[in-house]
Amino acid sequence: MAEIKSDIEIAQETTLAHISEIAEIAGVDAKYIEQYGSYKAKVDLGIFGGLGGRPNGKLVLVTAITPTPAGEGKTTTTVGLGDGLRRIGKKSFVALREPSLGPVFGVKGGAAGGGYAQVVPMEDINLHFTGDFHAIGAANNLLAAMLDNHIYQGNALGIDPSRITWRRAVDMNDRQLRNIVDGLGGRTNGRPREDGYDITVASEVMAVLCLSADVTDLKERLGRIIVGYTYGEQPVTARDLKAHGAMAALLKDAIKPNLVQTLEKTPAFVHGGPFANIAHGCNSVAATRLALGLGEYCVTEAGFGADLGAEKFLDIKCRMAGLRPDAVVIVATVRALKMHGGVPKAELGAEDLEALERGLPNLLQHVDNVTNVFKLPCVVAINAFPTDTRSELELVERKCSEKGVNVALSEVWAKGGAGGEALAREVVRLCESGQGKNFEYSYALDLSIMQKLEAIAKRVYRADSVELVGNAVKQIKQLEEQGFGNLPICMAKTQYSFSDDPGKLGAPRGFKVTVRNLKVSAGAGFIVALTGDVMTMPGLPKSPSAERIDVDAAGRISGLF
Numbered sequence: 001m002a003e004i005k006s007d008i009e010i011a012q013e014t015t016l017a018h019i020s021e022i023a024e025i026a027g028v029d030a031k032y033i034e035q036y037g038s039y040k041a042k043v044d045l046g047i048f049g050g051l052g053g054r055p056n057g058k059l060v061l062v063t064a065i066t067p068t069p070a071g072e073g074k075t076t077t078t079v080g081l082g083d084g085l086r087r088i089g090k091k092s093f094v095a096l097r098e099p100s101l102g103p104v105f106g107v108k109g110g111a112a113g114g115g116y117a118q119v120v121p122m123e124d125i126n127l128h129f130t131g132d133f134h135a136i137g138a139a140n141n142l143l144a145a146m147l148d149n150h151i152y153q154g155n156a157l158g159i160d161p162s163r164i165t166w167r168r169a170v171d172m173n174d175r176q177l178r179n180i181v182d183g184l185g186g187r188t189n190g191r192p193r194e195d196g197y198d199i200t201v202a203s204e205v206m207a208v209l210c211l212s213a214d215v216t217d218l219k220e221r222l223g224r225i226i227v228g229y230t231y232g233e234q235p236v237t238a239r240d241l242k243a244h245g246a247m248a249a250l251l252k253d254a255i256k257p258n259l260v261q262t263l264e265k266t267p268a269f270v271h272g273g274p275f276a277n278i279a280h281g282c283n284s285v286a287a288t289r290l291a292l293g294l295g296e297y298c299v300t301e302a303g304f305g306a307d308l309g310a311e312k313f314l315d316i317k318c319r320m321a322g323l324r325p326d327a328v329v330i331v332a333t334v335r336a337l338k339m340h341g342g343v344p345k346a347e348l349g350a351e352d353l354e355a356l357e358r359g360l361p362n363l364l365q366h367v368d369n370v371t372n373v374f375k376l377p378c379v380v381a382i383n384a385f386p387t388d389t390r391s392e393l394e395l396v397e398r399k400c401s402e403k404g405v406n407v408a409l410s411e412v413w414a415k416g417g418a419g420g421e422a423l424a425r426e427v428v429r430l431c432e433s434g435q436g437k438n439f440e441y442s443y444a445l446d447l448s449i450m451q452k453l454e455a456i457a458k459r460v461y462r463a464d465s466v467e468l469v470g471n472a473v474k475q476i477k478q479l480e481e482q483g484f485g486n487l488p489i490c491m492a493k494t495q496y497s498f499s500d501d502p503g504k505l506g507a508p509r510g511f512k513v514t515v516r517n518l519k520v521s522a523g524a525g526f527i528v529a530l531t532g533d534v535m536t537m538p539g540l541p542k543s544p545s546a547e548r549i550d551v552d553a554a555g556r557i558s559g560l561f
Helices: 007-012 019-026 045-050 074-087 101-105 122-126 132-152 204-211 215-224 244-250 285-294 306-321 334-340 353-373 390-402 412-433 449-461 472-481
Strands: 033-035 041-043 058-064 092-096 117-120 159-164 168-170 180-182 193-195 197-199 226-230 235-237 258-262 267-270 297-301 327-332 378-383 407-410 465-468 489-492 512-521 526-531
Touching: 007 117, 007 122, 019 033, 019 258, 019 267, 045 285, 058 074, 058 306, 058 353, 058 412, 074 092, 074 117, 074 258, 074 297, 074 327, 074 378, 074 407, 074 412, 092 285, 117 122, 117 412, 132 159, 132 168, 132 204, 132 226, 132 244, 159 193, 204 215, 204 306, 215 244, 267 285, 285 297, 285 306, 297 412, 306 327, 306 353, 306 449, 306 489, 327 334, 327 353, 327 412, 334 353, 334 390, 353 378, 353 390, 353 449, 378 390, 378 412, 390 407, 407 412, 449 465, 449 472, 449 489, 449 512, 465 472, 472 512
Parallel strands: 058 297, 058 327, 092 267, 092 297, 168 197, 327 378, 378 407, 465 512, 489 526
Antiparallel strands: 033 041, 041 258, 117 258, 159 226, 180 193, 226 235, 258 267, 512 526
16 A cells, blocks of 8 residues: 655655746746745735736635534645646646644644645745734734823823724634733733734735725725724724834835645745635635736635635625626535534544534535525536445435536646646636626625625525624614725635534524624625634644744644645
């Protein structure tokens, strides 16, 4: 039996091309490249001035079924599809999100693809990379420091300390920091108040960076960030605190897309953006536009299942950036579908058609959302496992066919781009069909906030209703009175269910979505709705991946997977 190598072993055995060679493959002039060593670079935004008149490439969105501990392989499929398109003669690019350190040291151990479909250097990408997330955290915390300093220095704006909405950020899963009291130790150490931390990727600064077109737009958006309210109920912004210029200065390099490569040397822009459960969960608009301007195909992903990442990609990112996908790939595994059908993880290797049939409604609801709610063409990519049986694969294919959607077997984990050629051909067929022109959003912006919440919950999740609890009723009224009622909605919801209850697997019915808090992200340009018990600061599991990550005397990292 052949030895099964880990992701990091495969990556470390690969000979990487110098980043200047990858830039040449991508068609990026050397004057726009800012090298971070031999295998990473940033691309100066000045390149967009030279892309005028070029036709845009086809935009392919890769999403997935509702995630389970069995795994789906969305990033792996995205990378393998990009390589597969190159193999069939298409000039393709991959546009991915950067991994967050929290999950890398928590449950994931890495997020740069897997097997022979990875972006590299995977250790760098998974850890500090080019420092983007550190810059975002610094800008977030600079604003927090200036806010508290303003209050300490006399509070000329009349900020109500009990109505501060801006939290500090750190890119690590640390439940201890969710709710804290700071400013202790006497008057010279600040004013004591309740505070808390979000994980950096949930910061509005992350969303602002990912949605900004350039530094000017970035600075304007940063200035609109609301940090709290005055005693007179008026919003206080980063511009009021005169913080937005310095924040933009911290982010002037972070806003530039990062260029790396896949194992097969397909150019990849890895820039910004998780999580789709508590944020909008997409990579940067700049990276996506750059890939579309340089190539024939841009393959990108959005976080978690299609009810979260794809919905936000389509209703928020595409709407703001004027983008329109030409095709959607929904990634699924037979194993995960059987788990949705009630099979324990330890028993997923055995054929179980009945459990698969019970779990298939989850996949089919995602398919229905893409094709009938958003009116986009899609293909189901079955990420292959050795334990999948012919009968199981045929059942998935038959059920998808009844929905008018084809299934392609994806073997990119084991075979790289060669295992993604069948999927690539189906994606090309869908893109060339022109069906993407029928694209619709799931709601109109001129609806009320409540109507938009109901549209997402009822049309996408299949909930019966939306229930507002706690301060949410008052918050809707205030947000609409303040002129924010026409913004899109960013739902913060568990990734493990269509509902807001992570225990409801498959395609549940007869449930309501509970919204407990609504907060405007005025800089990003959307309203965040917190549902159920979702948290903006994750915790570490009982046995975090950090326990298995190490480095030797030569600097060679192990344990990332």
